[in-house]
Amino acid sequence: MSKLLIKNGRVIDPLSNTDRVMDILVDGNRIIKMEASIPGNDCEVIDARDKLVFPGLIDMHVHLREPGYEHKETIESGTRSAAAGGFTTVVCMPNTNPVIDNPAMMEYIKLKAEKEGHVRVKVVAAITKGSKGEELSPMGEMAGYGAVAFSDDGKPVTSSILMKRAMEYASMWDVPIISHCEDLDLRGDGLMNEGEMSTILGMRGIPSAAEEVMVARDIALARYTGCRLHIAHISTGYSVEMVRHAKAEGVQVTAEATPHHFSLSDRAVDGYSSMTKVNPPLRTEADVEAVKKGLADGTIDVIATDHAPHHRDDKEVEYSLAAFGISGLETAVSLAVTNLLKPGVLTPLQMAERMSLAPAQILKIDGGYLKEGGPADITIIDPDCEVVVDAEKFASKGRNTPFGGMKLWGKVTHTIVDGKIK
Numbered sequence: 001m002s003k004l005l006i007k008n009g010r011v012i013d014p015l016s017n018t019d020r021v022m023d024i025l026v027d028g029n030r031i032i033k034m035e036a037s038i039p040g041n042d043c044e045v046i047d048a049r050d051k052l053v054f055p056g057l058i059d060m061h062v063h064l065r066e067p068g069y070e071h072k073e074t075i076e077s078g079t080r081s082a083a084a085g086g087f088t089t090v091v092c093m094p095n096t097n098p099v100i101d102n103p104a105m106m107e108y109i110k111l112k113a114e115k116e117g118h119v120r121v122k123v124v125a126a127i128t129k130g131s132k133g134e135e136l137s138p139m140g141e142m143a144g145y146g147a148v149a150f151s152d153d154g155k156p157v158t159s160s161i162l163m164k165r166a167m168e169y170a171s172m173w174d175v176p177i178i179s180h181c182e183d184l185d186l187r188g189d190g191l192m193n194e195g196e197m198s199t200i201l202g203m204r205g206i207p208s209a210a211e212e213v214m215v216a217r218d219i220a221l222a223r224y225t226g227c228r229l230h231i232a233h234i235s236t237g238y239s240v241e242m243v244r245h246a247k248a249e250g251v252q253v254t255a256e257a258t259p260h261h262f263s264l265s266d267r268a269v270d271g272y273s274s275m276t277k278v279n280p281p282l283r284t285e286a287d288v289e290a291v292k293k294g295l296a297d298g299t300i301d302v303i304a305t306d307h308a309p310h311h312r313d314d315k316e317v318e319y320s321l322a323a324f325g326i327s328g329l330e331t332a333v334s335l336a337v338t339n340l341l342k343p344g345v346l347t348p349l350q351m352a353e354r355m356s357l358a359p360a361q362i363l364k365i366d367g368g369y370l371k372e373g374g375p376a377d378i379t380i381i382d383p384d385c386e387v388v389v390d391a392e393k394f395a396s397k398g399r400n401t402p403f404g405g406m407k408l409w410g411k412v413t414h415t416i417v418d419g420k421i422k
């Protein structure tokens with residue numbers, strides 16, 4: 001019985017603009033039929049009544065931590081976490097130890113993922129050797145090896161001339177540069193967003209301008225070089241405004257926002273829980289609203305988690321010593337359903353676009369759509385199921401979440417990768 005029949009689901013396909021109740025028949029690793037009613041003889045049947053059937057979700061910003069930081073996450077645990085969260089593909093960032101800055105490292109990740117991975121894994125390669133910001137990595141070779149993008153994520157490329165050269169090279173292979181926009185001088189040793197809350201709490205602040213000056217620089221460089229630029233984890237209203245303006249001008253820029261940046265403001269830091277410590281930091285309520293507006297009007301193309309798992313020892317310390325980052329794979333869908341879908345910020349079609357089709361198109365990954373003959377990567381979500389976030393039950397090794405104990409809407413009921421239920 002290799003056939004799988006998904007019955008009566010609300011099928012959402014952003015590529016064909018389909019939002020209709022129908023059945024999907026999977027045979028092996030392909031979708032072979034999509035029709036109003038398909039008989040279920042000799043099939044394993046999934047009852048998807050009142051559920052959303054999305055193309056498999058793609059998270060284009062994930063830290064799998066392997067090699068080097070296996071106590072925080074491994075390719076095995078990270079991809080298990082992805083499957084639990086509804087993601088059929090994850091794109092891993094190169095800030096491992098050693099850094100993914102050469103084809104041998106890419107091969108290592110590829111082989112490990114094939115052997116131990118629960119979902120598909122694509123690799124972002126480093127822009128500079130060791131992500132040190134000093135010398136370009138062998139970008140051409142890595143593009144040939146399947147790097148879907150280049151980034152020194154976790155750090156900015158401080159040198160503008162190096163970033164310009166990186167963009168010139170990347171555009172030769174039409175591979176995007178993902179920019180971690182941060183001016184390190186402006187960030188200083190800040191711990192949270194600089195503003196009223198940081199003053200009230202007596203914490204050193206990170207100004208919104210630390211992000212914005214780099215967004216401005218990189219848009220100018222993308223405009224100049226013609227490179228495709230993707231802004232990672234956008235968090236401020238003015239950054240969103242700059243991307244909106246640049247897009248209107250025809251600059252090839254896209255952007256992503258994380259679930260924590262559309263769900264929480266810096267007020268969540270009240271109480272000093274290190275679970276709220278993340279980079280870029282949680283911003284003001286006005287910024288959260290601007291991010292939501294950007295997601296709604298398409299200025300922000302993608303929802304990506306910036307899944308940054310950390311060990312207990314990295315987080316169970318005073319705020320100033322704690323690591324930056326949130327373990328995000330297993331709460332992303334519920335946060336999107338609760339804070340975007342239910343309040344009508346996004347339609348189901350828009351949610352599927354931001355979490356599946358758009359990342360596929362930006363990174364040129366085959367996926368993000370549901371059609372006969374297409375890959376059987378499918379995510380089924382019950383939007384009306386209430387969940388209580390319990391980090392102790394995460395598949396991820398990283399239990400670092402500020403959402404623990406929160407009641408949310410939306411549960412991933414099935415993650416299907418290559419025709420197999422995970």
Ligand code: DOR
Nearest residue numbers: 063154278279308324325
């Ligand atoms: O909070 C963060 N954690 N932001 C980043 O940019 C990097 C990430 C990490 O690798 O832990």
